Amino acid sequence: xxxxxxxxxxxxxxxxxxxxxxxxxxxxxxxxxxxxxxxxxxxxxxxxxxxxxxxxxxxxxxxxxxxxxxxxxxxxxxxxxxxxxxxxxxxxxxxxxxxxxxxxxxxxxxxxxxxxxxxxxxxxxxxxxxxxxxxxxxxxxxxxxxxxxxxxxxxxxxxxxxxxxxxxxxxxxxxxxxxxxxxxxxxxxxxxxxxxxxxxxxxxxxxxxxxxxxxxxxxxxxxxxxxxxxx
Amino acid sequence: xxxxxxxxxxxxxxxxxxxxxxxxxxxxxxxxxxxxxxxxxxxxxxxxxxxxxxxxxxxxxxxxxxxxxxxxxxxxxxxxxxxxxxxxxxxxxxxxxxxxxxxxxxxxxxxxxxxxxxxxxxxxxxxxxxxxxxxxxxxxxxxxxxxxxxxxxxxxxxxxxxxxxxxxxxxxxxxxxxxxxxxxxxxxxxxxxxxxxxxxxxxxxxxxxxxxxxxxxxxxxxxxxxxxxxx
Numbered sequence: 001x002x003x004x005x006x007x008x009x010x011x012x013x014x015x016x017x018x019x020x021x022x023x024x025x026x027x028x029x030x031x032x033x034x035x036x037x038x039x040x041x042x043x044x045x046x047x048x049x050x051x052x053x054x055x056x057x058x059x060x061x062x063x064x065x066x067x068x069x070x071x072x073x074x075x076x077x078x079x080x081x082x083x084x085x086x087x088x089x090x091x092x093x094x095x096x097x098x099x100x101x102x103x104x105x106x107x108x109x110x111x112x113x114x115x116x117x118x119x120x121x122x123x124x125x126x127x128x129x130x131x132x133x134x135x136x137x138x139x140x141x142x143x144x145x146x147x148x149x150x151x152x153x154x155x156x157x158x159x160x161x162x163x164x165x166x167x168x169x170x171x172x173x174x175x176x177x178x179x180x181x182x183x184x185x186x187x188x189x190x191x192x193x194x195x196x197x198x199x200x201x202x203x204x205x206x207x208x209x210x211x212x213x214x215x216x217x218x219x220x221x222x223x224x225x226x227x228x229x230x231x
Numbered sequence: 232x233x234x235x236x237x238x239x240x241x242x243x244x245x246x247x248x249x250x251x252x253x254x255x256x257x258x259x260x261x262x263x264x265x266x267x268x269x270x271x272x273x274x275x276x277x278x279x280x281x282x283x284x285x286x287x288x289x290x291x292x293x294x295x296x297x298x299x300x301x302x303x304x305x306x307x308x309x310x311x312x313x314x315x316x317x318x319x320x321x322x323x324x325x326x327x328x329x330x331x332x333x334x335x336x337x338x339x340x341x342x343x344x345x346x347x348x349x350x351x352x353x354x355x356x357x358x359x360x361x362x363x364x365x366x367x368x369x370x371x372x373x374x375x376x377x378x379x380x381x382x383x384x385x386x387x388x389x390x391x392x393x394x395x396x397x398x399x400x401x402x403x404x405x406x407x408x409x410x411x412x413x414x415x416x417x418x419x420x421x422x423x424x425x426x427x428x429x430x431x432x433x434x435x436x437x438x439x440x441x442x443x444x445x446x447x448x449x450x451x452x453x454x455x456x457x458x459x460x461x462x
Contacts, residue, residue: 144375146369146371150387154377154385154386155386156381156383158365158451159451179430180411181427184428188426196419199411201389217388217389218388
């Protein structure tokens with residue numbers, strides 16, 4: 001199941017996009033950080049190890065939060081069970097917000113963007129990853145082979161936003177497809193400035209170490225975004 | 232050939248993305264406008280009809296510029312033959328920049344973004360459309376049908392930026408594939424703020440009037456971007 005995935009077992013070392021994602025971070029020293037969909041809390045702990053003053057990690061999964069709490073005795077990390085679809089955070093209480101591969105499970109991203117904006121102090125960064133809309137748009141997303149034998153990813157229903165049900169790990173998991181434009185415009189509409197966008201692709205070195213990553217050159221699997229609340 | 236396309240024969244009425252694109256425009260009244268890859272000059276003339284003080288339309292095609300010049304006696308429109316891959320425009324000489332479906336033919340988009348930034352006065356908008364990177368990434372981009380009979384668009388080679396050769400209208404036309412991230416980051420790197428992104432999809436009304444547009448819901452064909460040089 002989910003907890004056996006490389007990124008759950010090995011943490012950040014099992015997430016090939018982590019170097020690209022964490023390259024988007026500001027210096028986190030002394031920042032009050034927010035980790036939305038923290039899972040087992042790998043990034044929350046990384047943030048504290050790299051100087052964050054405090055971290056609030058929230059996740060809907062009781063099991064994950066209980067596991068996360070077992071991993072640390074650091075009193076400056078607060079792991080809480082909460083639904084980020086509806087959570088209201090205190091205004092101006094954070095100096096950095098982060099989320100890894102969570103927002104494609106959220107129905108109302110515009111609400112979330114506005115809420116995170118209010119929760120951040122002016123000048124703060126908000127960095128997150130999601131499943132790439134191109135990866136999850138199709139009715140039945142899976143590798144196919146084109147006439148020339150090339151691995152190919154099917155895209156359909158791209159402009160038709162809304163629920164996508166997959167049988168990845170568990171049957172009937174519900175994801176919410178939004179176009180790239182919808183995601184970026186929601187952030188701009190909330191008041192954020194777009195700082196950088198990345199469509200994760202493995203480096204040559206990563207491919208040498210893990211040939212399975214080669215296929216990630218064919219289609220974008222993850223979208224990484226860095227935005228900033230203006231100072 | 233190219234000059235027989237609906238958008239060349241009927242102008243803006245033949246371009247289904249035009250309403251979405253022109254909705255991104257600022258008020259153009261009294262602005263000195265730039266139309267990069269102006270073709271037959273439809274947008275250059277529209278800009279003057281909507282109050283622009285002057286328009287410089289540039290295109291590499293001598294035939295198109297000669298045709299564009301025949302369409303108007305307006306002394307405030309200047310149609311010139313020039314290669315926007317290398318053109319240098321005067322600093323601060325424009326208050327609005329526009330381009331339609333041209334930049335995917337440009338090798339060095341980062342240079343172009345910096346050049347347009349310098350050519351614009353602070354506060355000015357730059358609005359353009361390109362072929363969507365998802366539309367043009369694949370080695371052989373054409374509709375396929377998935378196992379359930381659904382029209383599907385193939386994506387491969389997405390992270391492998393560079394030349395794409397197609398046989399659309401003429402054999403061996405060279406386009407330059409860049410990821411969405413590369414395009415947006417080049418604009419941000421040049422100093423622009425991203426104002427809005429749109430992945431053109433036809434409205435229900437457009438589909439009722441032209442059923443052929445229905446398939447544009449399956450995959451994004453065009454990327455529309457509005458950026459601004461900060462005031």
